[in-house]
Amino acid sequence: xxxxxxxxxxxxxxxxxxxxxxxxxxxxxxxxxxxxxxxxxxxxxxxxxxxxxxxxxxxxxxxxxxxxxxxxxxxxxxxxxxxxxxxxxxxxxxxxxxxxxxxxxxxxxxxxxxxxxxxxxxxxxxxxxxxxxxxxxxxxxxxxxxxxxxxxxxxxxxxxxxxxxxxxxxxxxxxxxxxxxxxxxxxxxxxxxxxxxxxxxxxxxxxxxxxxxxxxxxxxxxxxxxxxxxxxxxxxxxxxxxxxxxxxxxxxxxxxxxxxxxxxxxxxxxxxxxxxxxxxxxxxxxxxxxxxxxxxxxxxxxxxxxxxxxxxxxxxxxxxxxxxxxxxxxxxxxxxxxxxxxxxxxxxxxxxxxxxxxxxxxxxxxxxxxxxxxxxxxxxxxxxxxxxxxxxxxxxxxxxxxxxxxxxxxxxxxxx
Amino acid sequence: xxxxxxxxxxxxxxxxxxxxxxxxxxxxxxxxxxxxxxxxxxxxxxxxxxxxxxxxxxxxxxxxxxxxxxxxxxxxxxxxxxxxxxxxxxxxxxxxxxxxxxxxxxxxxxxxxxxxxxxxxxxxxxxxxxxxxxxxxxxxxxxxxxxxxxxxxxxxxxxxxxxxxxxxxxxxxxxxxxxxxxxxxxxxxxxxxxxxxxxxxxxxxxxxxxxxxxxxxxxxxxxxxxxxxxxxxxxxxxxxxxxxxxxxxxxxxxxxxxxxxxxxxxxxxxxxxxxxxxxxxxxxxxxxxxxxxxxxxxxxxxxxxxxxxxxxxxxxxxxxxxxxxxxxxxxxxxxxxxxxxxxxxxxxxxxxxxxxxxxxxxxxxxxxxxxxxxxxxxxxxxxxxxxxxxxxxxxxxxxxxxxxxxxxxxxxxxxx
Numbered sequence: 042x043x044x045x046x047x048x049x050x051x052x053x054x055x056x057x058x059x060x061x062x063x064x065x066x067x068x069x070x071x072x073x074x075x076x077x078x079x080x081x082x083x084x085x086x087x088x089x090x091x092x093x094x095x096x097x098x099x100x101x102x103x104x105x106x107x108x109x110x111x112x113x114x115x116x117x118x119x120x121x122x123x124x125x126x127x128x129x130x131x132x133x134x135x136x137x138x139x140x141x142x143x144x145x146x147x148x149x150x151x152x153x154x155x156x157x158x159x160x161x162x163x164x165x166x167x168x169x170x171x172x173x174x175x176x177x178x179x180x181x182x183x184x185x186x187x188x189x190x191x192x193x194x195x196x197x198x199x200x201x202x203x204x205x206x207x208x209x210x211x212x213x214x215x216x217x218x219x220x221x222x223x224x225x226x227x228x229x230x231x232x233x234x235x236x237x238x239x240x241x242x243x244x245x246x247x248x249x250x251x252x253x254x255x256x257x258x259x260x261x262x263x264x265x266x267x268x269x270x271x272x273x274x275x276x277x278x279x280x281x282x283x284x285x286x287x288x289x290x291x292x293x294x295x296x297x298x299x300x301x302x303x304x305x306x307x308x309x310x311x312x313x314x315x316x317x318x319x320x321x322x323x324x325x326x327x328x329x330x331x332x333x334x335x336x337x338x339x340x341x342x343x344x345x346x347x348x349x350x351x352x353x354x355x356x357x358x359x360x361x362x363x364x365x366x367x368x369x370x371x372x373x374x375x376x377x378x379x380x381x382x383x384x385x386x387x388x389x390x391x392x393x394x395x396x397x398x399x400x401x402x403x404x405x406x407x408x409x410x411x412x413x414x415x416x417x418x419x420x421x422x423x424x425x426x427x428x429x430x431x432x433x434x435x436x437x438x439x440x441x442x443x444x445x446x447x448x449x450x451x452x453x454x455x456x457x
Numbered sequence: 458x459x460x461x462x463x464x465x466x467x468x469x470x471x472x473x474x475x476x477x478x479x480x481x482x483x484x485x486x487x488x489x490x491x492x493x494x495x496x497x498x499x500x501x502x503x504x505x506x507x508x509x510x511x512x513x514x515x516x517x518x519x520x521x522x523x524x525x526x527x528x529x530x531x532x533x534x535x536x537x538x539x540x541x542x543x544x545x546x547x548x549x550x551x552x553x554x555x556x557x558x559x560x561x562x563x564x565x566x567x568x569x570x571x572x573x574x575x576x577x578x579x580x581x582x583x584x585x586x587x588x589x590x591x592x593x594x595x596x597x598x599x600x601x602x603x604x605x606x607x608x609x610x611x612x613x614x615x616x617x618x619x620x621x622x623x624x625x626x627x628x629x630x631x632x633x634x635x636x637x638x639x640x641x642x643x644x645x646x647x648x649x650x651x652x653x654x655x656x657x658x659x660x661x662x663x664x665x666x667x668x669x670x671x672x673x674x675x676x677x678x679x680x681x682x683x684x685x686x687x688x689x690x691x692x693x694x695x696x697x698x699x700x701x702x703x704x705x706x707x708x709x710x711x712x713x714x715x716x717x718x719x720x721x722x723x724x725x726x727x728x729x730x731x732x733x734x735x736x737x738x739x740x741x742x743x744x745x746x747x748x749x750x751x752x753x754x755x756x757x758x759x760x761x762x763x764x765x766x767x768x769x770x771x772x773x774x775x776x777x778x779x780x781x782x783x784x785x786x787x788x789x790x791x792x793x794x795x796x797x798x799x800x801x802x803x804x805x806x807x808x809x810x811x812x813x814x815x816x817x818x819x820x821x822x823x824x825x826x827x828x829x830x831x832x833x834x835x836x837x838x839x840x841x842x843x844x845x846x847x848x849x850x851x852x853x854x855x856x857x858x859x860x861x862x863x864x865x866x867x868x869x870x871x872x873x
C-alpha cells in the first residue's frame with residue numbers, strides 16, 4: 042500500500058520544529074544550570090512523558106517497555122517494522138542534541154506518514170532509549186539490548202554509585218524486571234534499525250557537508266601501559282643514568298599519534314589519561330601509567346595497530362631499561378552498517394541535493410546492540426566544531442530539517 | 458700552633474660511631490613509623506639537645522642562636538674559625554643520612570682535635586642548622602642565612618600550614634627574634650664553611666668511588682609550560698584535525714631530555730609534573746600544563762639551555778597550532794665552591810687512598826647561604842642507589858669513616 046515517491050516536506054519547518062522540540066526536551070534536567078539526565082531517574086520519567094505526548098500528537102500508538110524505552114508505533118501493511126530511534130539520556134553537563142535529535146527526527150518522520158494516514162508496507166516504531174551514555178551504571182546499552190533480545194539477566198545486579206542495583210532502579214521506575222524478555226523484537230518483525238545522530242566530530246563541517254552516511258560503528262581497544270623506572274632527584278641524577286618512566290610514556294604518546302597518522306584515517310589513537318603517582322616537579326618519575334584508546338572501522342586494522350604499537354612500546358621499554366606492563370582492557374568489535382541500507386540512505390540524502398559523506402562512527406551507539414537483531418543504518422548530522430558531550434554542542438535547524446527530510450525519503454523508498 | 462700532619466684516625470671506628478650516632482638521632486621523629494623532623498618543633502628541640510650532648514662530650518663549647526642552630530666551638534690560635542656543618546631537619550618520610558651525616562662528621566672531626574687538646578691556627582665551629590629542607594615554611598635556609606648575616610626580617614611573617622608565623626614559631630621554641638642579627642658571623646671570623654653530605658645521586662656509586670668533591674651547587678630554573686589545544690572525542694576527531702595538548706607536551710618532555718643529554722653532563726632537565734585538567738581516557742586533552750626543572754653548575758649553560766628549549770617549544774606550538782604560555786618561575790644562580798678549598802679537599806681525600814670525583818651538586822644546600830659569607834667547600838659521600846629523601850637512604854659505615862678521616866686531614870692542612 043506504499044504510495045509513490047511524492048513527498049516534499051518543508052525542510053525549514055521541520056528544522057524549526059526539531060529545534061524547538063530539542064530545546065524543550067533539553068529543559069528537563071536534574072540540575073538547574075547544566076543538562077544531566079540519567080537512566081531511570083525522575084528526569085528520565087519526565088522526558089519519556091514528553092516524548093510520549095509528542096508521539097500521541099503524531100498519531101502513533103505509544104507504549105513503554107520494562108526498561109522505560111518509549112515506543113511510538115505506526116502500523117503498516119505487514120508485521121515487518123522499521124525501527125527508528127536514539128536515546129534521551131545524557132552525559133553529565135551534556136549537550137541538547139546527542140540522542141534527542143534521533144528520537145525527534147523519528148517522531149517527525151513517522152508523523153509525516155501517520156498524520157496523512159499513509160500506510161507503508163511495513164510498520165514504523167520510533168524508539169526512545171534511556172541508557173546509551175552509561176553514566177549511572179557501569180555498563181551501558183541496557184535499553185537497546187533489551188529490544189535486541191540480548192539483555193543478560195546478570196546485569197540486573199550491577200549497582201550505581203549509591204549502591205542501587207539496576208533491578209531496584211527498574212522497580213522504582215514502576216516497571217517489572219520480569220517483563221524485560223517481552224521487550225525483545227523478533228527478527229521477523231524487526232526488519233531494520235535506523236538512527237539519526239549528530240556526528241560528534243568535525244569531519245562533516247570540515248568537508249562542508251550537512252549529512253553523512255555511517256559505514257560502521259568503530260571497534261575499540263584500550264591498551265593500558267605502565268612503565269616502572271627509577272624515581273630520583275631531578276638535580277642529582279645524570280641524564281645517562283636515568284630510567285625515567287615519564288620520558289618513556291612521552292614516546293608512547295607520540296608513537297600512538299604517529300602510527301595512527303600513518304593509517305591515513307583508518308585508525309585513531311588517543312592518550313587522554315596519564316597517571317604519575319607521587320608526582321613532583323623535582324622528582325624523576327619512577328612509575329607512570331597511561332591508557333591508549335584505539336578505534337577503527339576495521340577490526341583487522343585495529344588489531345594490527347595494537348600489535349604494532351605493542352611491539353614499539355616493548356622496544357621503548359628495552360631501550361630505556363624500563364619495566365613494562367601492558368594489558369588490553371577493552372576489545373569491542375566493529376559494528377558494520379548494512380551495505381544495502383547505506384546505499385538507500387545515500388540515495389535519500391542525495392535526493393535532497395546533498396552529497397553525503399561516507400564515514401565511520403568513532404563513538405559507540407545503540408546500533409551496536411541493535412545490529413545483533415537486524416541490519417542497521419545511521420545518518421550523521423553536522424555539528425558545530427565537532428563539539429559534543431558539552432553544553433556548546435550545536436546542530437543548525439537547517440541541517441536538522443535536511444536530516445528529517447532525508448529520513449522521510451529513506452522510509453518512503455525502503456525495501457524491507 | 459698547628460701540629461704537623463700526623464693523625465691516622467681509625468676509619469673503621471669513626472664509621473661505626475657515625476653510624477650509631479646517625480641511627481640514634483634518626484629515632485627522634487614526630488611520627489612513630491617514619492622520619493619527620495621539622496624546623497622549630499619538639500623533635501627539633503630533642504635533636505638539638507642530643508647534638509649538644511655529643512658536642513659537650515667532645516669538649517666543645519656549646520651555644521644556640523636565635524633560630525635554634527646548635528654551635529659547638531673548639532677555640533683556635535686566632536679569631537678565625539672554620540665553620541663545619543649541615544642540617545638536622547628532614548623531609549617528610551626522610552632518610553637518616555641527609556643532613557645528620559654532615560653534623561656528626563663535624564663533631565667527630567672536631568673531637569679528634571679537642572679531646573687531644575690540639576689547638577689549630579683557627580677555631581672550629583660545628584653547626585647544626587634546622588631549616589634546610591623547607592618542609593614547614595614556604596621559604597628555606599633561615600638558619601644558615603642567619604649565620605651568614607643575610608636573614609631578611611620580612612621572612613618572620615611567613616606562615617606554616619597551621620598559620621603560625623616564623624616569628625611565633627621562634628618564640629614558642631624559646632628564642633627571641635630580636636637576637637637573629639646576633640647570629641651572624643662577621644667575615645673576619647668566618648674563614649670558610651665546609652659541609653659533608655651524602656651525594657643524593659648515583660654518580661659516586663656508578664664510578665665506584667666513596668667520596669667526591671663538589672665544584673658548585675647547581676643553579677636552577679623552572680620553566681612552566683602550558684599548551685591550549687582543543688578537547689575532543691577520542692573516537693570522532695580524525696588525527697589530522699586534532700590539536701592535542703598532551704602530544705605537544707610529550708614532545709617537550711622528550712626535547713628537554715634530548716637537549717640535556719646533548720650538554721654531556723653540563724645541564725640536567727626533568728619533567729616530573731604534568732597536569733591534564735578534566736583528563737579522561739576517551740577525550741583528546743585540550744589543555745596540559747607541565748614544569749621543566751633545569752639545573753646546571755654553570756649559569757651560562759643553564760640560561761643558554763632555557764633559551765634553546767623555549768625556542769624549540771615555540772616551534773612545537775607553531776607546528777601543532779597550540780596556544781602556548783611559558784613562564785620562568787625560578788631562576789636561582791649557581792653557587793661555586795672555592796677553588797683553593799676544592800683543591801685542599803681533593804688532597805685530603807686523595808691522602809686517604811681515594812681518587813675523589815669532582816662533581817656539581819644538583820641539590821641545594823646550606824652552602825648556598827653560607828657562600829654569601831665566606832668561601833665554601835663540600836664533600837660528597839656515596840649513597841646506595843643514589844636514593845635520598847626516602848627511608849631507603851643509606852651510606853655505609855666504611856664510607857662515612859673515610860669521609861670523617863678526610864675531613865680531619867682537611868682541617869689539619871687547612872690554610873685559612
